[in-house]
Amino acid sequence: MTDKQKEFLQLAVIDRLTYSEIEKRMEISRSEFAPWWDELKDKRTYLTSIRDKWLKKCKEVDFKDFRNWHESTDKKCYYCEISEKEIEHLWNKHPQLTKRNRGRKLEIERLEPNLPYSNVSNLVYSCYWCNNAKTDTFTKEEFLEVGKVIKGIWKNRLR
Template sequence: MNDKQKEFLRLHVICGENYAAVEQKLSVPRPTLTLWYEELRFERERIAKIRQVWTTKKFTPIFEDFYNWYEKLDRKCHYCEITEEEIAELLNSGKLETKRIATRGKKLEYDRKEPNLTYDNIDNIVLCCYWCNNAKTDTFTYSEFKEVGKVIKTIWKRRMAK
């Protein structure tokens, strides 16, 4: 994907600008934009999934702000550091079982470090696994749960090594 195509995605898919505005800003004819729209389907669908999360939680007033924040995140639990790939490995090997896996657990979730603050403050949001999110609730402070996360990390590593 070249720089103009990236800017097309940003302007049209992320910012929601219409083709006329994008044509003018990029100095690219509409047939080329239409072609790019089809060629970049996979990327458009990936962005749409991110938008769906943003729409559900309303993390920020502007989607582009949330998208830029999301793209910079480490794809691991903020507390125990397990990744989605490691969760899949544990599930597939039978080293992890849960009744909730149909609805939660396969993907990282969003946790508010300070649970009394709203989701619209992205400085208060981190990615975390289902198990850390479920255990933290609103009982533990952020700093307390960082300590708990170290213990959970040790358990995950032990299971992975078996």
């Protein structure tokens, strides 16, 4: 991928500029960059998924910092260690895990609830159940103990 294509994806996906705005900003014609939308579909889809997580909870953080955090963080619950693949398996096996719409994906959780989402060193991934149960009541250390119990339950249900 060229530097111009990276810039295009940043402007189109992250900054959400119109093609007219991109044309002005990049100083290239629309006919040159318009085909990139389809050509870069996989990269665009990947960036969109990160952007959506960023916008939902962490838009005060610079996108590049958030992306680095996302790409370097294990995609499993910090407390019970369940992965998204295991969560998907649980949902398939037990479709009534929760009546809510949450629970099918890992969520962004703050280890210390009084610190803002803008502090990326305070962020981890958590499953819905651990995130919901931890609330603002338990410390990270206290809830790691609870996570061990939840981990045992998931192991039994995943058999």
